Amino acid sequence: MSQRHFASPDDVEAAFYDAIERGHLDEVMSVWAEDEDIVCIHPPGNRLLGYRAVRESWRAILAGTPGLRIVASQIIRWQSGMIAVHQVSEALHLGNDPQIHGPLNATNVYVMGAGGWRLVSHHSSAAGEAPAADLEISRRQLH
Amino acid sequence: MSQRHFASPDDVEAAFYDAIERGHLDEVMSVWAEDEDIVCIHPPGNRLLGYRAVRESWRAILAGTPGLRIVASQIIRWQSGMIAVHQVSEALHLGNDPQIHGPLNATNVYVMGAGGWRLVSHHSSAAGEAPAADLEISRRQLH
Numbered sequence: 001m002s003q004r005h006f007a008s009p010d011d012v013e014a015a016f017y018d019a020i021e022r023g024h025l026d027e028v029m030s031v032w033a034e035d036e037d038i039v040c041i042h043p044p045g046n047r048l049l050g051y052r053a054v055r056e057s058w059r060a061i062l063a064g065t066p067g068l069r070i071v072a073s074q075i076i077r078w079q080s081g082m083i084a085v086h087q088v089s090e091a092l093h094l095g096n097d098p099q100i101h102g103p104l105n106a107t108n109v110y111v112m113g114a115g116g117w118r119l120v121s122h123h124s125s126a127a128g129e130a131p132a133a134d135l136e137i138s139r140r141q142l143h
Numbered sequence: 144m145s146q147r148h149f150a151s152p153d154d155v156e157a158a159f160y161d162a163i164e165r166g167h168l169d170e171v172m173s174v175w176a177e178d179e180d181i182v183c184i185h186p187p188g189n190r191l192l193g194y195r196a197v198r199e200s201w202r203a204i205l206a207g208t209p210g211l212r213i214v215a216s217q218i219i220r221w222q223s224g225m226i227a228v229h230q231v232s233e234a235l236h237l238g239n240d241p242q243i244h245g246p247l248n249a250t251n252v253y254v255m256g257a258g259g260w261r262l263v264s265h266h267s268s269a270a271g272e273a274p275a276a277d278l279e280i281s282r283r284q285l286h
Contacts, residue, residue: 037219039230039250045271047218047230047248075190076180078254078263081224085252087182087190087264105190107182107250107266109228111221120221121230123250125268127188 004030006117009084009110013072016108016119020062021069028058033111033118041123043104067095072106082112090124103127147173149260152227152253156215159251159262164212166205172198176254176261184266186247210238215249225255233267246270 006012012031019027032038032054040054041047042061048054062068075087086108092101109121149155155174162170175181175197183197184190185204191197205211218230229251235244252264 039219041248041250041268043268043271045248045269047232047270049218075192076182076264078226078252080226080254083221083223083226083228085226085228085264087266089190105184105188105266107184107252107264109221109250111223121219121228121250123230123248123266123268125184125186125188125266127184127190 003115005115006031009077009079009086009117012110012117012119013074013086013088013108016122017070017072020058023062023066023068025055025059025062028062029055031119033113033120035120037120039121039123041125043124043126045125065094067093067097069093084110084117086110089127146258148258149174152220152222152229152260155253155260155262156217156229156231156251159265160213160215163201163205166209166211168198168202168205171201171205174262176256176263178263180263182264182266184268186267186269188268208237210236210240212236227253227260229253232270 016031034051036050038051038054039047039049040057042057048057071091072088075089077086088106088108090102090104090106094101104124105127106122106124108119110117111120159174177194179193181194181197182190182192183200185200191200214234215231218232221228231249231251233245233247233249237244247267248270249265249267251262253260254263
C-alpha cells in the first residue's frame with residue numbers, strides 16, 4: 001500500500017490500534033518503520049526482530065483472532081527530539097465476547113524519520129496478579 | 144545517598160544492573176528519576192507507577208532474592224534529544240545456582256534531566272522463546 005505519513009506519535013498509535021480492529025495486516029504494518037531494527041514482543045514473550053518477523057506475527061494474530069479489538073489507554077508518555085515513548089494499557093475485546101481480556105501493559109516506542117513518525121518497538125505483556133508459579137507453568141508448556 | 148550524575152544512558156544502565164548485583168537498594172533507586180511519572184513492570188506484570196512503588200518493589204526483590212545478578216545484553220538502542228531507549232535481554236543468575244534463569248526481555252527508557260540521565264521506565268517480561276539450547280550450553284560450560 002502507499003506510504004502513509006503520520007504527523008505525530010499519537011497518529012501512529014491511533015492508526016495501529018485502528019488497523020488491528022479492522023484486521024487489516026497491510027495497515028497494521030504501515031505504522032511500523034520498514035527496518036531490521038524494529039522489535040515486537042507479544043505475550044507470551046518472544047522478541048521478534050525485523051520487519052518480516054513482526055509482519056508474520058501480526059498475520060498470525062489477525063488470522064487467529066477474528067474480531068480482535070484493542071482499546072489502548074495512555075498512562076505516561078515521554079517525547080524529545082525524534083523519539084517518543086508511550087506507556088499504555090491494552091484492554092482486549094474478542095468479537096462478541098462480552099468479557100474484556102487482558103489487560104496488557106505495553107511500551108510503545110516511536111521514531112520520526114524522513115517519512116514521519118513510525119512505530120519501532122512494541123513490548124506488551126500480561127498485566128495482573130498472575131503469580132510467578134503460573135508464569136513458570138506457562139513457560140514450561142511452551143518448551 | 145548523595146545525588147549521582149550519569150553522563151550517558153549506558154552509564155545509568157551499567158549502574159542499575161551493578162547495584163542490583165550488589166543488592167544495594169539505595170543505589171538501585173539512585174538510577175531512577177525521582178518522579179511520580181516513572182514506570183516499572185516486573186514479571187509477572189504489575190505496572191508500578193511512581194518512585195515509592197518502584198522502590199518498594201526493588202526492596203522486596205533484593206530482600207527475597209539474595210545473590211541476584213542480572214547480565215544484560217543490549218539488542219537494539221534508539222537515542223534522540225533527551226530520550227534513549229534500550230532493548231535488552233536479561234539473564235538471571237541466583238547466587239551459586241549454576242542454572243541461568245530467564246531470560247527476560249526488557250525495554251529500558253532513559254531521560255536526561257537537570258541531574259543527568261536517569262531511568263524512567265523499565266518494562267521486563269519473561270521471554271517465551273525457547274532458550275533451552277542456549278541454556279544447556281551455558282550449563283555445560285558451568286559444570
